[in-house]
Amino acid sequence: MASTLPTLAIPGQRLAPVSSYAAGPGTHVQNANIYASIAGPVLVNPASSKTAKSTLSVSRSPLRTAAPAAPQSAPKSTAPGPSKLRYNTLPAVDSIVLARVTRVQKRQATVSILVVLDESASNKAGPPPTTTTAPTGGASDNDNIEAILSSAANPENHSNSDELRFQALIRKEDVRAVEKDRVVMDEMFRVGDIVRGTVISLGDQSFYYLTTARNDLGVVMARSEAGNMMFPVSWKEMRDPVTGVAELRKVARPF
Amino acid sequence: MTDRRRINGPPSGTRPAVFASSLKSASGAATERPRRHRQPNELRKIFLKTGLIPSASGSAYLEYEPSASLAAARSSPQSLIPPSSALKLACTVHGPKPLPRSATFSPNLVLTTHVKYAPFAARQRKGHIRDASERDLGVHLETALRGVIVAERWPKSGLDITITILEAEDDRWWGDAPDSHDAPWGMMNVLAGCITAASAAIADARIDCLDLVAGGVAAIVSDDEAAEEGNSSTPKLMLDTDPAEHKSILSACVVAYMPARDEITEIWLKGDHSKASLGVDDSSLGHEALIDGAVNAARGAHTVLVEAVRESAERYAGLSTSDS
Amino acid sequence: MASSAPPPALTLPPSQFARLQPHAYLLAHLSPPASSNQPSLRANGRQPAQFRPTSANTGSLTHTNGSAVVRVGDTTAVCGVRAELLPTSDIASWSVSHASSDARKRQQNTTTTTKNDDTDADAEESQIQDLHLLVPNLSLSTGCAPGFVPGAPPSALAQSLSHQILGLLHSTRLVRAEDLRVWYQVPTFGGDEEMEVDADAEEEEEGQKGQNDGKEIKAFWVLYIDVMIVSLAGNAFDAAWAAVLAALRDTRLPRAWWDADNEMVVCSEAVAEATRLSLRGLPVASSFCVFEADAAAGWRAVIVPDAEEEKMIEEDQRRGMQRRWVLADPDGYEEGLSQERICLVVDKEMGKTVIVKMEKNGGWAVDGRELKQLVDIAAERWESVKQILEQC
Numbered sequence A: 001m002a003s004t005l006p007t008l009a010i011p012g013q014r015l016a017p018v019s020s021y022a023a024g025p026g027t028h029v030q031n032a033n034i035y036a037s038i039a040g041p042v043l044v045n046p047a048s049s050k051t052a053k054s055t056l057s058v059s060r061s062p063l064r065t066a067a068p069a070a071p072q073s074a075p076k077s078t079a080p081g082p083s084k085l086r087y088n089t090l091p092a093v094d095s096i097v098l099a100r101v102t103r104v105q106k107r108q109a110t111v112s113i114l115v116v117l118d119e120s121a122s123n124k125a126g127p128p129p130t131t132t133t134a135p136t137g138g139a140s141d142n143d144n145i146e147a148i149l150s151s152a153a154n155p156e157n158h159s160n161s162d163e164l165r166f167q168a169l170i171r172k173e174d175v176r177a178v179e180k181d182r183v184v185m186d187e188m189f190r191v192g193d194i195v196r197g198t199v200i201s202l203g204d205q206s207f208y209y210l211t212t213a214r215n216d217l218g219v220v221m222a223r224s225e226a227g228n229m230m231f232p233v234s235w236k237e238m239r240d241p242v243t244g245v246a247e248l249r250k251v252a253r254p255f
Numbered sequence B: 001m002t003d004r005r006r007i008n009g010p011p012s013g014t015r016p017a018v019f020a021s022s023l024k025s026a027s028g029a030a031t032e033r034p035r036r037h038r039q040p041n042e043l044r045k046i047f048l049k050t051g052l053i054p055s056a057s058g059s060a061y062l063e064y065e066p067s068a069s070l071a072a073a074r075s076s077p078q079s080l081i082p083p084s085s086a087l088k089l090a091c092t093v094h095g096p097k098p099l100p101r102s103a104t105f106s107p108n109l110v111l112t113t114h115v116k117y118a119p120f121a122a123r124q125r126k127g128h129i130r131d132a133s134e135r136d137l138g139v140h141l142e143t144a145l146r147g148v149i150v151a152e153r154w155p156k157s158g159l160d161i162t163i164t165i166l167e168a169e170d171d172r173w174w175g176d177a178p179d180s181h182d183a184p185w186g187m188m189n190v191l192a193g194c195i196t197a198a199s200a201a202i203a204d205a206r207i208d209c210l211d212l213v214a215g216g217v218a219a220i221v222s223d224d225e226a227a228e229e230g231n232s233s234t235p236k237l238m239l240d241t242d243p244a245e246h247k248s249i250l251s252a253c254v255v256a257y258m259p260a261r262d263e264i265t266e267i268w269l270k271g272d273h274s275k276a277s278l279g280v281d282d283s284s285l286g287h288e289a290l291i292d293g294a295v296n297a298a299r300g301a302h303t304v305l306v307e308a309v310r311e312s313a314e315r316y317a318g319l320s321t322s323d324s
Numbered sequence C: 001m002a003s004s005a006p007p008p009a010l011t012l013p014p015s016q017f018a019r020l021q022p023h024a025y026l027l028a029h030l031s032p033p034a035s036s037n038q039p040s041l042r043a044n045g046r047q048p049a050q051f052r053p054t055s056a057n058t059g060s061l062t063h064t065n066g067s068a069v070v071r072v073g074d075t076t077a078v079c080g081v082r083a084e085l086l087p088t089s090d091i092a093s094w095s096v097s098h099a100s101s102d103a104r105k106r107q108q109n110t111t112t113t114t115k116n117d118d119t120d121a122d123a124e125e126s127q128i129q130d131l132h133l134l135v136p137n138l139s140l141s142t143g144c145a146p147g148f149v150p151g152a153p154p155s156a157l158a159q160s161l162s163h164q165i166l167g168l169l170h171s172t173r174l175v176r177a178e179d180l181r182v183w184y185q186v187p188t189f190g191g192d193e194e195m196e197v198d199a200d201a202e203e204e205e206e207g208q209k210g211q212n213d214g215k216e217i218k219a220f221w222v223l224y225i226d227v228m229i230v231s232l233a234g235n236a237f238d239a240a241w242a243a244v245l246a247a248l249r250d251t252r253l254p255r256a257w258w259d260a261d262n263e264m265v266v267c268s269e270a271v272a273e274a275t276r277l278s279l280r281g282l283p284v285a286s287s288f289c290v291f292e293a294d295a296a297a298g299w300r301a302v303i304v305p306d307a308e309e310e311k312m313i314e315e316d317q318r319r320g321m322q323r324r325w326v327l328a329d330p331d332g333y334e335e336g337l338s339q340e341r342i343c344l345v346v347d348k349e350m351g352k353t354v355i356v357k358m359e360k361n362g363g364w365a366v367d368g369r370e371l372k373q374l375v376d377i378a379a380e381r382w383e384s385v386k387q388i389l390e391q392c
Helices: A145-151 A160-164 B068-075 B132-146 B186-204 B286-323 C014-020 C022-030 C096-115 C156-172 C199-208 C236-250 C307-318 C332-336 C368-391
Strands: A014-017 A021-023 A027-030 A033-036 A040-045 A054-058 A096-104 A108-116 A167-171 A194-201 A207-211 A218-221 A231-234 A237-239 A246-248 B046-050 B058-064 B088-098 B109-117 B157-167 B214-221 B236-239 B249-258 B263-271 C054-058 C066-072 C075-087 C134-139 C181-185 C215-231 C256-259 C264-267 C284-292 C324-328 C340-349 C352-361
Touching (some): A021 A027, A108 A207, B058 B186, B088 B186, B109 B132, B132 B186, B132 B249, B214 B286, B236 B286, B249 B286, B263 B286, C075 C236, C134 C156, C156 C215, C156 C340, C181 C256
Antiparallel strands (some): A014 A033, A237 A246, B058 B088, B214 B249, C075 C215, C256 C264
16 A cells, blocks of 8 residues: 555645545645645654554655755754654744744743744753754745855845744743742843743734743853853853853753 | 836936838838747647745746747847747745734735736836736736645745746737737736746745646637638637737637646636637537637646656755655 | 854754854854864855856847846846937937037047057047946846845845946946947938948048038937846845846847938847947956954944954964954855955956955955955956856
8 A cells, every 4th residue: 555655746646545544744635535735755654543544744844964065064963753744834832943032021022933943842851853954844944054045144134034034922921930920021031042932822913922931941042241152050040151240041951 | 207216217218229120011021920830739848947046935947948930040140039039937935934014813824926027028128116917917826826725724924926027928929010909918828837837936835735736828819811801710729829929819818727636726818719619619619628728738837847846856855865 | 063063052953053043153164173174164165265156148038139147156147138229319418519529529539449449538438327328227026035025116235236236337337338329420412321331431431521520429229237136145246247247248239220211210130230249348246255253243342453452363363263254255144144245346457457346344354465365366256257258
């Protein structure tokens, strides 16, 4: 049965009848048949139980290794892990995202989402699996080094580039799990910080809602007022290695 | 009129060059109307390539094979007046990206299409600002694509499809009266090309689609020289017509067609097809034959599309297959 | 990368690192740890002074007098030149006196014009500028990169590029005004005078006859030079200018004459009679940007280093600690990370490099000595671009 499946599908290509497979991401069902809806390699996810059918899907992640342009220092991501397939490349509830803080207000911080990491609400403490090299395969500008290098910033678009990214809010009460009432936003985030958060709601037309109320969530990269990269020293403090000055942040636990 | 954001030419405007040969009304022009060398159901070759514009989520470049007359004029140039032209266009897809702040919530992917001719694309210089026909093309393209994209998989995000036409198809032969009230037939070929290229670019961007939608054109033409005065001419159905090659196009049709589902998402039929009896069997009405012809042309374009998208998928997935 | 990457808490695949910490990403490539024995390369794999592979193709657009497609890496510029006529009767300020004086002046110059192409001094060369005979426009609203809204009026970048091209066309005097004039010999001895005279015949005739009898300009060719940036991946100017240059080299103007019967200028469609433009020189643009190791350099107050600091910087350099890099032909990623930009336009005359334009802005890092080196790099680039343009 599996032998009849093509390795590579293109949109509109009939893959299999629904009687033998369940339709997964990258496919759609028409007249009791599963058709591909994107171009890519066809994957079969074995059924979790014996009664269920295997899921047929078309992968949108190319599982690219490092682009040839950056040969020397690219960490190899060789093991193609069982990354869960997704219907789209947009942030979804429970997605872990990396975002840059663009505005800090009394009750909330505005961030713009740079990278959607992994959709699974993984509680495991560990680096983001390197296998999700292409967490957002569809938006090729998100994962493809060549695309990043060619486009990253148009000289005049520094302000504009935030409009091209999905915006999100971290409300005051979603910053941390403890001492919620004593949160002062200025001591949690600064503009320019890179924050790891997880999506709690798709929000309204313009904003997603994020939370950092977990030990592994919070600021992962920040520059001091002097402009140097800081390293974390505690769950609420980071230090400038040059000046030695400490600054307050909601720090994500380093691994 | 004055556009302060662009560099304007002489304030009094300029005039296109007038060629001496076109002044002599006695049809002594050395050049003649180009002839169709293809069979009525033979399509021009299409060059289609995806992924040439890396900063876009998806992209495609499409080019029609030059007609025999144009190819001849290219290889041994004699006249500065090109006998016909061949479609060349670039399509980019940007997104899915956030909707502008002013937009209302949309549970679906919001599609924006934009078709613009380069100023040098057509025989007559085009303006920098989109004119009505360009907007019209954009709307037609949007309808053609909206029925194909699985929009509900991309909530509250937008997709921008931009097409730049570098060389358009002629609306008619240049030697024919430029002020004739003939419809702009070339636009239909342009639309078919836009549909096919946009389809490839969307697939290249990995946006969910029901099928690869392809564009195709068919027309009913009456070419017989004798037909000029008599009504005895027998109109013929031709696929993928180059308007420059025909004296009189009675009606034409462009479709956006999904072969896997046998569905049409866009149909645009122009001209008078009621009188055009295609002779052989009367039961087949003019417009039905026309649509069938356009669908056949679209099937032809679809084969090219499949190759281009397959190539895109291979390029994209190339490294993953070696990994696993 | 991990060794040189500042973020301690995170291992990221390169694509994410490139996105989150673009500055550190590029810096890590340019200054690899000494232990790794790796050469200092840019994130795109190029040497600092290396340009992207460039290709050019001309004459493929049907409805143009000249056209070119130039690709510099992933930046693609398509240029089409369209010639239209501007009858002098349409020029408000144009008068007969203007026309005849022009003819006289021109006559004085004919001898030099024919003898030496480079030193000709056409007194009326400014006509190109005064009458707006060259109309370059560059469009980025082609979907060439995200962020440029199609259909919107030209962005600031597009406007600036258009004006840079116009300025360069004027300052290099690339196109000769004489190539754009359509002359008319007013018949003096009845009707048997040849009306349609081409350039050579014209000059001889003038030599034989007196100076006052009328040769007048009936029209000018106006060249609409439209550049569509189809794909933008940094350094649009070099690609756009190369495309303009290639398209102008490809441009053919039909033979045109005043048709007294129809009272209009008519043209010959014969390709054999059409003439190519005789361009002055071959100015080639090379752009650079300066990447500084200190990420904050962009927004810290600029303090000019005193002598002591200068010494330290030099010492660092001797030890191989480079603090800044001049990157040739920057891609979009590098452009976004650097403030200082240098644009050099050079030409070569008899083997000598001539600087046609030098523009530097956004910083103070590059000094005179470094600029000299850049001119040498630009001269090398000139050779390679010349080869590319001559082959197409």
